[in-house]
Amino acid sequence: MLNPVVSAGELTETDRFIFESWGYFVIPDVLSAEEVKQCLEASERVHRAAGTEGFGQVGRGYETEPALEQLMDHPAVLPKIRGLYGDRFIMQSGWNTKQPAFGGMGGWHQDGSGAYDFKKLSFPQIPLVQLRASFLLTDQTQPRMGNMELIPGSHRSQVTMPEALRKEKGDVSIGHVICAPAGSVLVFHNAVWHRTYAHDGDYDRYTMHYIYSPPWVRASDRLQNSKAFLEQTTPLRRALMGEFHRPDAPFGSGYEVPPFEG
Template sequence: MMQPIVKPGEFTALDQFIFDSWGYFVIPNVLNPDEVVECLAASQRLHEGKPKKVSYQVGNGYATEPSLERLIDHPAALPKVRGLYGSDNVILQSGWCTVQPAHSPHGGWHQDGSSAFDFKLLGHPIPLLQLRVSYILTDQSQPGMGNMEMIPGSHRSRYEMPLSARKGEEDCPIRHIVCAPAGSALVFHNAVWHRSHEHLLDYDRYIMHYIYSPPWARYSDRFENDKVFMEQTTPVRRAMLGEFEKPDSTYAGGYKTPLYEK
């Protein structure tokens, strides 16, 4: 099965070509087995006592779980984020931990965006405003494991997916089931049509999603940053969570670029 695989770390011209063509790529072996165990346990704690339904999500978990905090600026993925935006001026708009229960059906086809204002109204192609880095925390190396399903290149389509396909009345023959082991990261454009694949196995599926946006975007998983957490995290993570110097609230006077570690 063809997979858009890229190497971790440095953002390359081939990375750019793959992403521009498909709208997403996969970085394998981002987390080692111990890190997968830690992040999975953290995700399970976040969902403890919460509803178990397809792609139910809990936000802001990085503020209470150190293993998830470390993923904010992971060296395998952050260069890809900065490279795809062509700028260091990005923030973590939100972080969502999702669960898909054992023996559950697929989710619904959709594009990411804002219910307050549909991104497709901004122009064509739909601009990159939410770049998602999704860390796979349970094995998805074969279909039927709660994989992400994507429509390659759909971030550039002038046409919406037909309602009949979105409702499941007919299948979409160009769908791609992303197969990757735990510890891999899937990076994708907000305009790519996607959904969660069916999960046929006996354990719950977990993915930790980090959404990176321009610095003027409003947070979508929190109203404000936790002050205690911000005092103890790193300067880079504070900047990525939106705590940076600017001369005014409108950005009219300029913007001081956060000092990311190169």
């Protein structure tokens, strides 16, 4: 099966070409089996505490679960984000999603804001405002395991998806079901049309999503940062949370670069 697979670490020119052409790529073997186990157990605790029933998405799990926090600036993934954005961006949100056992197809959509349609920012193509890194925490090596399904190159389409196709719950001829083992990471552009694929397993599927955005984008999983979390986390993670020094205009020339090398 054709897959846009790239190696961990620095964004290469080939990686960039794949991303611009497809709108996404997959980094395999980012997490070890033990790391996956720790993140999966953390995800279960996060959803248990939130009282999730059925499909659920819970933010801010990184504040209480060290295993999830460590994914925020993972060395296999963050250089890709930095390569696509440059040095100035934030972690807009961190969502942990649960698809329950025997879950059905999700609906086709693009990522964005319900309060302000990203299509208003640019026409006819939607700009990169949210860059998502999805850590797969359960095996998805075959279809119908709660995979993500995307339409390659749809982030460059100059027309929206037809309503009839959006309502389609069956297979779509141009859909690409991502098949990858637990511990892999899917990185994709907010404008790529995608949906959650069906899940036939008798276990819950978990994915940890980190969404990175330009520094002027408002956080979507929190109204403000937790002071307790900021005190105990690293300088780089504080900067990624948006806690950086602004000596003049909010995003003027004095805006400090996050301490990537620290």
